[in-house]
Amino acid sequence: MSARRWPVITFALIAINLGAFLLTHDALEQQQRELGRLKLHLVLLAATHPELKVPSGVEDVIDAVKDHYPKEWEQLQTTHRRALDDWDANMLQNGDKEALQTELNSLSSELERVREGSIAEKYAFVPAHPSAISYFTANFLHGGWLHLLGNMWFLWLAGFVLEDFWGRLLYLTLYLLSGVAALAFNAWLNPGSIVPTLGASGAVAALMGAFLVRFPRMRIEMLWWIFARVRFQAPAYWLLPAWLVMEIFYGSILGQSTGVAHWAHVGGFVFGAFAALALRYSGLEHKANRKIEAKLTFESEPEIQQANQLIDGGELGQARTILRNFLKRKSDSVDALNLLCQIHRHQPAECAPLLATLCAVHLKTGEMELAWTSYEEFLKAGGASLPCATWLELCRGLEKEECFERALTEYEKLASTYPAERQSILAQLSAGRLCLKRLNRPERALALFEAAQRSTVPHLDWEQSILAGIREAKMARPQASAAAATIAGSSNLVLSTPASAAPSSTQPVTSER
DSSP states (O other): OOOSSOOHHHHHHHHHHHHHHHHHHHHHHHHHHHHHHHHHHHHHHHHHOTTSOOOTTSHHHHHHHHHHOHHHHHHHTOTTSOOSSHHHHHHHHOOOHHHHHHHHHHHHHHHHHHHHTOHHHHHSBOTTSOOTTHHHHGGGOOSSHHHHHHHHHHHHHHHHHHHHHHOHHHHHHHHHHHHHHHHHHHHHHSTTOOSOBOOSHHHHHHHHHHHHHHOTTOEEEEEEESSSEEEEEEEHHHHHHHHHHHHHHHHHHTTTTTSOOHHHHHHHHHHHHHHHHHHHHHSHHHHHHHHHHHHHHHHHOHHHHHHHHHHHTTOHHHHHHHHHHHHHHOTTOHHHHHHHHHHTTTOHHHHHHHHHHHHHHHHHTTOHHHHHHHHHHHHHTTOOOOOHHHHHHHHHHHHHTTOHHHHHHHHHHHHHHOTTSHHHHHHHHHHHHHHHHTSOOHHHHHHHHHHHHHOSSOOGGGHHHHHHHHHHHHHHHHHHHHHHHHHHHHHHHHHHSOOOOOOOOOOOOOOOO
């Protein structure tokens, strides 16, 4: 993947996260240990001696344990339990109510003092009592190096291409709003939690959701090391939803007990996906992309700049002349073709050939998403058939992106549209191979290979490939029938099988994400 300009905002976000981590990590770690000790002792003393009066300001700690962990609270209420540390052992042996109340008051005062200076209490997100600033600051705090590096790696992978696609301002706005939405969703599902939530992963999950919407067929290379090194590629439309399902599963079964705010990931991902759809269909994305293209071309091509200014001023005729002359010199200029399409958007007969050329240019540079978009606009403009060489390349691109059904349709349309061209035979051979190897349709593959054999176009050099395809298709027919029968039989068995009992779920605590 590549970008048209430097991803300044993504670099800045990574730098801010890294700087915030270096400035706060040691203090945050120390403060959290101290807060954990004080809260534990406060809960132990209040549970073992319920007759003591809990000072105001720390009741939320006691109430959170009562509400979220009622069984554990009940177990702590007996003096016959095992002591957790030396301090707890002394308190269990102490029968002086006045001394115990003094100790409880002292713990409460110390806890309030530590809380006042705590980075997590001020700037991390606490669902039970969130501050307005924590909706933003929590997204720039991290609990450890692995936590930070994991988030920053995925921020880079998804962020730099979206920044290039949306523009810097739109991208930054969506990133910040995504962090807010992820934290709000997590608080909605854990309303009484007093455990601070921090980290950029809610906002990063939103970028992943947006990436899925905008680049669903983009293939992502994965390296998975469990017991052995496994390296594979998977399209975004398969990989990212699988990750989302895992987060929903972990959030439902484990809750916050893993120390990961899974529901913040889910909320961020869903928000990012819907935001990407809104940007796409509202036209904001298109406007932002046009501004980026205009800014880039203004710096390099004065003719494009002049034509764009003429279009804005309504001088379409002059702009058209400048662009036509420019294309004679630089026939693969995407900017010139896009501007001409804009001029002729209400003239389908003029616009369709330009979109066909634009599709060919995008195919040449390997931009399959843009090529397919150009082809769809070509069809909407009334275009019937691309030039056969461009069409064949588009079909191959679809096949490479694993859009097998659409590739098959386009191969067959190409073959029927250009029966007297050699590309028609290549299209039939490719479609036949697709039916045979990918779609398990030997009958259709056989028809395609036989049609290629009957073609009046000279094809002696492909005769052996055609005959091999016919033989393979004929051999595959009985196997396909047997497979269909097996599937039909197994489906009958499934229908008669009683449903198994659903497993019960548990819901335990949060920390960082």
